[in-house]
Amino acid sequence: MEQLRIPGPTPLPPEVMQAISRQMINHRGPEFHKIFQDITEKIKVFFQTKNDLLILTCAGTGGLEAAIVNFFSPGDKILGVSIGVFGDRFISIAKTYGANVIPLKFEMGQAANPEAVKKVLQDNPDVKGVIITHNETSTSVTNDLKTIAPIVKDAGKLLVVDGVSSIGSIDLPVDELKIDVAISGSQKGWMVPPGMVMLSVSQEAWQAYANAKMPRFYLDLGKAKDKLAKWENPWTPAVSIIFGFQVALDMMLKEGIQNIFARHALIAKTAREGLKELGLTLLVKDEKIASNTVTGVMGTNGLDTKKLTQIMRDQYKIVLAGGQGALEGKIFRIGHLGYVSVEDITDVIANLKLALPQAGFTR
Amino acid sequence: MEQLRIPGPTPLPPEVMQAISRQMINHRGPEFHKIFQDITEKIKVFFQTKNDLLILTCAGTGGLEAAIVNFFSPGDKILGVSIGVFGDRFISIAKTYGANVIPLKFEMGQAANPEAVKKVLQDNPDVKGVIITHNETSTSVTNDLKTIAPIVKDAGKLLVVDGVSSIGSIDLPVDELKIDVAISGSQKGWMVPPGMVMLSVSQEAWQAYANAKMPRFYLDLGKAKDKLAKWENPWTPAVSIIFGFQVALDMMLKEGIQNIFARHALIAKTAREGLKELGLTLLVKDEKIASNTVTGVMGTNGLDTKKLTQIMRDQYKIVLAGGQGALEGKIFRIGHLGYVSVEDITDVIANLKLALPQAGFTR
Structure with a gap:
């Protein structure tokens, strides 16, 4: 072995391997509703948030795309802080959808300099939001969000954080840091297979959503929020991964x-x-x-x-x-x-x- | 039970339930490459195609979106044939990304009338492509693609077929009908859990891709094709579902x-x-x-x-x-x-x- x-992907505990091998159930039925509510509420514990928590069926990159297309319009000025491959990817997605990205790149192996972030925001008062990686998987660097988040929020910008490989493993208190959008992926610290991403969305982010003009359909978080009222997904979700989540989250809560x-x-x-x-x-x-x-x-x-x-x-x-x-x-x-x-x-x-x-x- | x-989602055979409960493996390693090649080639058997076959991690709706955004540009005229909820959804996606859709809707419970399709194409020589559902899950109607496909192809249009709930269960000979893009979803006739879609892409579709201007990143089929040369996915794929596919496809081939x-x-x-x-x-x-x-x-x-x-x-x-x-x-x-x-x-x-x-x- x-x-x-x-x-x-990370190793699965035996309990999770057993859970994901369950027979399928109706993703619009009462048993599913109960499970989906359960995992949504428990994931929020590890996001340390009371914000809405939406689940999408995709890889982490799909989660990054959702975090862009739901909250920005073509032409919006975005500060894209990158310390590696995933920061660069975040910037590429924003550019693909027509954002006017100011890239702020640091050498691979270095963290983002908070003062440099502050300077760009001071020099560019028309920046609408900041996209930044919390934990850069390609370089094994964790950005100091506890210092950077207040700088971004004090400047009144939307703060969008790629926490794919950190949330649930490394402290990222979403509400305390006023992070507007945070993203994580099932195959990282959550001990379940790849295929699902989770995003927290603040009230301020929903206000941005209402005016955001980038096209979106499958990754539309508003549609996900609407369906969440019934504890459902708009589209058929990855039911087996959801089964795994239920068991993994209980293990995480116990620890x-x-x-x-x-x-x-x-x-x-x-x-x-x-x-x-x-x-x-x-x-x-x-x-x-x-x-x-x-x-x-x-x-x-x-x-x-x-x-x-x-x-x-x-x-x-x-x-x-x-x-x-x-x-x-x-x-x-x-x-x-x-x-x-x-x-x-x-x-x-x-x-x-x-x-x-x-x-x-x-x- | x-x-x-x-x-x-449809029921899983016990063999598939067992397969999906396997421990994770590296999605960039040699064992994965072998499995991904294996399932890609076997899925093509059921698509009855020699075209490229790409796999994405998403629900069927993500597959429909991929079939739009990779091959069209904003302003492109698309004939959207709808006989129900999923045909309507296909049209909505196309409109979301700025296509100029001519909707051709039939009463729920009816199939698309081939002559009506022909008429719209004759009246609108500038139509670039036709999007149509093969099997409309919401009404339990199967469109007569064997009659409609030649009409579309004789008119020189790109033919994009939603075969989510048909391919692998109902005959849809992709190459024989010259279907440019066909989409199916793992949770339908394939006997595996939801979370993956499969799309076949013709040479003509790749030519359209080269000029298509709709924005795309996560669902970019060109990126998927590039990575397929190494039998990989551009993003972390749903490994457990892929394990299930391997077993399910062998069962299907045996039958x-x-x-x-x-x-x-x-x-x-x-x-x-x-x-x-x-x-x-x-x-x-x-x-x-x-x-x-x-x-x-x-x-x-x-x-x-x-x-x-x-x-x-x-x-x-x-x-x-x-x-x-x-x-x-x-x-x-x-x-x-x-x-x-x-x-x-x-x-x-x-x-x-x-x-x-x-x-x-x-x-």
């Missing part, structure tokens, strides 16, 4: 939100320290911005990262991720979110110790 | 495409005759256009269709569907597609015989 240590955050922090620290002890160089030098759900490691000291991930998979049965975008072939990444323990990560480190010399690494 | 007799079509035809005939013997009135009088995947029954002779579906569910553990759109409260529908047998349907009829008087029906 392979150990899946990529930043999504407790603060314990989950602490576990992810401990696992990430274990990963980083173990990797450094092996003589490896982390992509993210500053511990304060290092992600608690994924860790990127550089191909230093002769290390061929592509060869390493192959050896780890084929010989040690541990599946790691490579680099994305400009970092392809230059880093490898360990995913450590969702159904994962400290032991799982010490096991990865122990096996890396054996595999590294085979992939050219010398201390 | 309830018997699910709605036109999707054989013609046998599957014949089984659906026999089951539908059994349903229609059984219902008529009970004194019920079918929505579709003309046997030639009656669907082989779903049957709509009218609320005649005092029958309260809403009450009937409740009684059938609560007392007889058989889940039927109500009417949609203008037919809400006026009909009930029996889904008979995918993992279903003649016995399943005779069982529905036997239970209906008991339930009908309880719902006000008198002969």
Whole structure:
């Protein structure tokens, strides 16, 4: 059995695997209504929000698209903060739908500089909203939203946060930070298969929705909200994933939100320290911005990262991720979110110790 | 255990339930590549096509949207043939993205008149494409695509067919009919859970794609095609549903495409005759256009269709569907597609015989 240590899809607990294998039910019937209400309310606990929480059947990228097309019009000026592949993708989606994006890009491995965000907003009072990644999966950097969110909200802008690989694993208090739209994806910290995204939508965001002119149909959150009054989806939802969610959310509630955050922090620290002890160089030098759900490691000291991930998979049965975008072939990444323990990560480190010399690494 | 007799989601065979409960794997790894190639090639057998076959993570409506936004530009004139709720939805999507739609609507329960399609195309030589439903789930009517397709193609138009609830269950030879874009959905005749759609795309459609200006990102079929070269999806796909597909498709291949079509035809005939013997009135009088995947029954002779579906569910553990759109409260529908047998349907009829008087029906 392979150990899946990529930043999504993440391993499923046995309870979830059993839950998703249930027979189909009517997605317009009373049993479904009860389940959909249950998961909607419990997901909100981990979003730390009282805002509306909508569920769509799509990948995380579909969630990012929904977060753009529902709240903006062609020509709207958007500040697009990017610290990697997923920030760039968010900007690309906004541009595709005709937004006038001011890109604010930081070097891969760096976090967004709050002062730089503030400066762009001061220089561009006509910016309507800010789109920003909370946890950049491609670089294993977590942006300091607790500092950036007040800057955006004090400037009166709509704040749209890609929390796909953080919410439910890393603290992102949506209401406390006044985040207008936050997005997460089922296949990350939630311990269920890919195929669903969840978005929280503030009252201010709904006001923007009312005037937003970008075209939308399948990803229309207003339609999703209308149907939610009956605890339904406008379109046939991914019923089996919803079954999985019900069980996974109960496991998450039992563990407790603060314990989950602490576990992810401990696992990430274990990963980083173990990797450094092996003589490896982390992509993210500053511990304060290092992600608690994924860790990127550089191909230093002769290390061929592509060869390493192959050896780890084929010989040690541990599946790691490579680099994305400009970092392809230059880093490898360990995913450590969702159904994962400290032991799982010490096991990865122990096996890396054996595999590294085979992939050219010398201390 | 309830018997699910709605036109999707449809019941899962035990083999599929087991398959979808597998542990996650890397969606960018060699095992996934093999599985994705396998299902892509086998799905093409049931589309009866050598065209490209793309898989997206979304509901059927997302598939319809993909079939619009990838091949048309705002202002393009589209003939939108509708015989019910899903035809209307197809038109709504096209309008949402700025198409200039000529709606050609037929009464619910009727099929599209091929001569009327021909006439509109003759009167409007600037029509770029025709969007049409093959099997209209809301009315249980199957359009005569074998007559209509040549009319559309002889006129040189792009032919886009919603085969969500027909392909894999009812004969729709995509290549023989020169259908440019055909769409189906996982939760229909394919015996797998909802969450994935499949689209075939002809060379002519790809030429249209190259010039199509409607905005698209998540549903961009060009991106899907690019990634298919590596047997991947551009975004994280619904891995568990893909596991289910692999097993379901092997079951379908074992049964054989013609046998599957014949089984659906026999089951539908059994349903229609059984219902008529009970004194019920079918929505579709003309046997030639009656669907082989779903049957709509009218609320005649005092029958309260809403009450009937409740009684059938609560007392007889058989889940039927109500009417949609203008037919809400006026009909009930029996889904008979995918993992279903003649016995399943005779069982529905036997239970209906008991339930009908309880719902006000008198002969």
